[in-house]
Amino acid sequence: MLQAISIDTHQVKLKRSMMSEGLLFGAQFLAGLHGLRMRIKRQVLSDRTGESRGIRAGLSGEFADHRMYMPGDDLRHLDWPLYWRQRKPFIKVSDSQEDCPVYIVLDATASMSFGTKWDYARQLAAAISFIAIESANSAHLFSLGDGIRKLSTTFDRRSFFKITCGDLQSLQADERADISIALNKLPFYRRGRGITVLISDFLDCSNLAAGLSCVSAKSETVLFHVVDGWEQSPDLQGLRELEDLERGDRLSVAGAETARDYRRQFMRFAEDLRCMSFRRGLHYVHACTEEPVNRTVMKSLVFSGR
Amino acid sequence: MFLAPAYLWLLILALPLLWRHQSRHSQVFPVSSISFWRSAIDDGARRQRPSGFNSQLLVELFVLLLLTLAAAQFTGNNTNRVAAVSLDNSASMRLTNANGDARLTASHDAATNALRSLPGSQQVALFVSGFGKRPMLHGFPHYVGDVLGEWEPSAADSSASEMLHHSMDWLGGKDHSSRELYYFGDEAMSHWPTVPERIQLIPVTGTASAPNYAVLGVTAKRRAHNPELLWIKAFVGYVGVGETASVRWSLQIEDRVILDGVAELQSGRSEMLSLSLTGHVDAENVTLNLDTDDSCALDNRYTTEIETEEAIRVFVGDSHSDLRKAISAVPGVKVVDLSGSESAKVWFSPKPSHGRPRLHFARPEDCILSPANSSFFQLEHPILDGVDSVSWDLNLIEDLKPELGTEVLAGAGPFSFLTIDGDRRIVRVGFDPVTTGFIHRPGFPIFITNALAWLTAGEITSEDIAEKVTALDPIRTPLRERQSRSVRSKPLNLPIWAFLAVLGLALALLHWRKS
Numbered sequence: 001m002l003q004a005i006s007i008d009t010h011q012v013k014l015k016r017s018m019m020s021e022g023l024l025f026g027a028q029f030l031a032g033l034h035g036l037r038m039r040i041k042r043q044v045l046s047d048r049t050g051e052s053r054g055i056r057a058g059l060s061g062e063f064a065d066h067r068m069y070m071p072g073d074d075l076r077h078l079d080w081p082l083y084w085r086q087r088k089p090f091i092k093v094s095d096s097q098e099d100c101p102v103y104i105v106l107d108a109t110a111s112m113s114f115g116t117k118w119d120y121a122r123q124l125a126a127a128i129s130f131i132a133i134e135s136a137n138s139a140h141l142f143s144l145g146d147g148i149r150k151l152s153t154t155f156d157r158r159s160f161f162k163i164t165c166g167d168l169q170s171l172q173a174d175e176r177a178d179i180s181i182a183l184n185k186l187p188f189y190r191r192g193r194g195i196t197v198l199i200s201d202f203l204d205c206s207n208l209a210a211g212l213s214c215v216s217a218k219s220e221t222v223l224f225h226v227v228d229g230w231e232q233s234p235d236l237q238g239l240r241e242l243e244d245l246e247r248g249d250r251l252s253v254a255g256a257e258t259a260r261d262y263r264r265q266f267m268r269f270a271e272d273l274r275c276m277s278f279r280r281g282l283h284y285v286h287a288c289t290e291e292p293v294n295r296t297v298m299k300s301l302v303f304s305g306r
Numbered sequence: 307m308f309l310a311p312a313y314l315w316l317l318i319l320a321l322p323l324l325w326r327h328q329s330r331h332s333q334v335f336p337v338s339s340i341s342f343w344r345s346a347i348d349d350g351a352r353r354q355r356p357s358g359f360n361s362q363l364l365v366e367l368f369v370l371l372l373l374t375l376a377a378a379q380f381t382g383n384n385t386n387r388v389a390a391v392s393l394d395n396s397a398s399m400r401l402t403n404a405n406g407d408a409r410l411t412a413s414h415d416a417a418t419n420a421l422r423s424l425p426g427s428q429q430v431a432l433f434v435s436g437f438g439k440r441p442m443l444h445g446f447p448h449y450v451g452d453v454l455g456e457w458e459p460s461a462a463d464s465s466a467s468e469m470l471h472h473s474m475d476w477l478g479g480k481d482h483s484s485r486e487l488y489y490f491g492d493e494a495m496s497h498w499p500t501v502p503e504r505i506q507l508i509p510v511t512g513t514a515s516a517p518n519y520a521v522l523g524v525t526a527k528r529r530a531h532n533p534e535l536l537w538i539k540a541f542v543g544y545v546g547v548g549e550t551a552s553v554r555w556s557l558q559i560e561d562r563v564i565l566d567g568v569a570e571l572q573s574g575r576s577e578m579l580s581l582s583l584t585g586h587v588d589a590e591n592v593t594l595n596l597d598t599d600d601s602c603a604l605d606n607r608y609t610t611e612i613e614t615e616e617a618i619r620v621f622v623g624d625s626h627s628d629l630r631k632a633i634s635a636v637p638g639v640k641v642v643d644l645s646g647s648e649s650a651k652v653w654f655s656p657k658p659s660h661g662r663p664r665l666h667f668a669r670p671e672d673c674i675l676s677p678a679n680s681s682f683f684q685l686e687h688p689i690l691d692g693v694d695s696v697s698w699d700l701n702l703i704e705d706l707k708p709e710l711g712t713e714v715l716a717g718a719g720p721f722s723f724l725t726i727d728g729d730r731r732i733v734r735v736g737f738d739p740v741t742t743g744f745i746h747r748p749g750f751p752i753f754i755t756n757a758l759a760w761l762t763a764g765e766i767t768s769e770d771i772a773e774k775v776t777a778l779d780p781i782r783t784p785l786r787e788r789q790s791r792s793v794r795s796k797p798l799n800l801p802i803w804a805f806l807a808v809l810g811l812a813l814a815l816l817h818w819r820k821s
């Protein structure tokens with residue numbers, strides 16, 4: 001999905017605008033993202049011209065194939081030299097250059113507010129959006145909660161990315177809902193083929209498989225499983241009463257053995273999610289908050305193998 | 307009420323629990339989801355050991371439970387204690403003691419005083435002869451005592467043992483921790499010690515060269531419902547090379563042999579000799595001898611000859627065909643079937659007319675004693691000479707019920723009553739000879755022969771008539787130590803919560819030592 005391309009020039013203006021958004025999306029954050037470009041292997045389908053290879057035949061001038069002349073075809077595309085040699089009319093077909101929409105779906109439920117998960121997820125969303133813009137694609141930002149909500153659409157890197165960062169900055173993870181229900185509505189918001197990036201902790205999903213099926217339909221999908229460091233390996237001593245951030249339930253736990261059983265359960269859940277993604281052709285990226293964002297993004301690049 | 311020591315102890319014990327509970331709630335830690343924690347607890351619940359807090363909680367809850375039980379024991383009413391007071395107003399209570407006191411009056415006063423001295427919360431039932439299985443009164447002791455004090459008792463023609471039996475049944479049906487029986491009367495209620503079981507190995511003369519042994523185990527006990535009945539169970543077994551061996555046994559009281567017999571034993575099998583003695587027999591003086599002389603045989607011993615001058619007419623019911631066959635098998639006895647005879651009774655008399663001696667087989671409920679002089683005879687009576695009672699099922703034998711106005715001089719035994727009514731002799735058999743298997747015993751024809759000999763004997767001598775009872779033992783003190791179920795087991799004086807408290811303290815000490 002992502003590919004590192006060395007570029008010679010930096011977008012100075014964009015950098016300045018990013019620096020003004022505070023430490024969350026500061027210069028240090030953006031410095032690790034420079035040089036990353038997004039290139040989709042599959043043919044995209046969009047109603048907007050871009051730099052990705054479209055599934056439809058277009059007029060980009062880059063020759064792709066010949067086909068027989070059909071009544072109604074434009075005679076300007078007729079290959080006359082070939083006609084004189086073969087005595088048969090052939091039409092020159094060229095690829096279309098279309099936009100690859102990147103749908104960034106950010107889980108904004110209350111469980112994401114634990115620890116540094118929310119900041120990390122927003123940085124991931126901003127990074128993906130930044131890379132999409134750098135790749136001359138459009139970035140569509142959604143938030144998942146009680147439903148699915150479209151936050152912003154960024155077409156122009158110079159003007160709209162600042163708006164995206166502002167939306168992410170003001171977004172709060174305080175909704176209490178099942179994201180698998182909201183994911184079912186995602187296909188109604190997408191137009192054409194593109195890339196869907198789902199950033200979530202995938203906790204308390206009643207039917208995650210059905211939600212992922214809706215996400216992965218006609219789209220290349222990347223799952224960022226955001227996990228806090230304590231959440232992954234809790235250090236629990238003595239008796240604690242735990243409160244569910246999303247549901248408000250409380251549970252008394254005690255002892256290191258329970259924490260060990262919890263780690264085993266959590267790792268099993270992550271492994272199940274990875275296997276489920278693999279079976280459905282999705283790219284699973286384990287995003288731990290103790291790891292820098294750019295390294296996680298690079299890991300997704302390595303994972304995709306492109 | 308809440309300032310009682312028990313509640314203060316409960317409060318003191320509850321304070322650390324409340325403190326821990328509050329401190330636990332103050333340490334709320336928010337997490338993303340508790341679903342994994344919950345599943346982790348569920349998965350590890352089996353192998354998860356209780357934490358220190360849980361152990362402390364369990365121990366303190368256990369102590370709280372014990373204290374609650376103790377408080378309930380201290381403050382609650384003793385409704386689980388029940389007592390039966392039996393006032394004997396049988397016919398023998400009409401007599402006066404040696405000191406001139408009327409027995410019934412003395413018993414009445416003693417029962418009233420005893421009732422008023424009982425704890426006020428105890429449930430008491432008053433049993434008086436003549437009221438059947440139900441108690442005369444039931445309630446708290448002071449109420450029953452007041453009613454009993456105003457009541458003027460009169461002697462009834464009923465049995466004291468039957469009343470005691472009903473009292474026992476009433477106490478036995480109660481699910482209470484403490485059951486007591488108070489008896490006021492002149493019935494001998496001595497508690498005979500149970501003879502410990504003795505096992506002996508006695509050499510038996512056998513045909514083979516290898517030594518043979520007969521195993522004798524003797525157990526003598528008294529039934530709770532009929533303490534006058536000394537029940538002796540002897541298990542005689544033969545262990546040896548030969549297939550069979552004959553063993554002569556005899557039962558003697560002190561130096562007098564009252565019953566004997568021969569048991570044909572098979573190798574590897576044991577036979578039970580079930581014997582019973584009625585009356586005030588000291589069990590320590592009872593001896594069961596086992597003679598190893600195998601020269602005696604059953605056939606030799608029970609050969610009898612019947613001397614009758616005329617045929618005996620037997621009236622047999624239709625349902626007693628087995629009895630009829632057994633009687634007809636007796637030499638010299640001729641069975642004549644008559645129509646209209648009762649099916650439940652068999653009258654066995656040389657001449658079926660009133661005023662003639664007769665032998666009466668009847669069911670216990672139909673065998674009623676007449677008011678005439680009756681005497682109970684033991685097994686050593688000539689009418690039972692040579693009759694064995696081996697392998698009888700004594701449970702099937704019920705006591706005879708005396709008729710109204712009959713003065714019972716001794717309790718009914720398992721065998722029979724002998725009644726002399728004027729110049730008429732009557733032999734009553736108070737059990738079903740068919741059901742008990744008596745007709746199949748070798749002693750049955752002997753019994754018939756002996757009965758006929760006694761019935762057709764000459765004039766009635768003074769030895770045949772029981773002595774008139776003029777002076778009995780003075781009234782005894784009420785028996786309090788008698789329990790309803792078992793006379794062997796001694797009730798526990800300590801309540802159950804005391805043992806639980808000791809157990810709880812031991813657990814608490816163990817827990818604190820570990821911690």
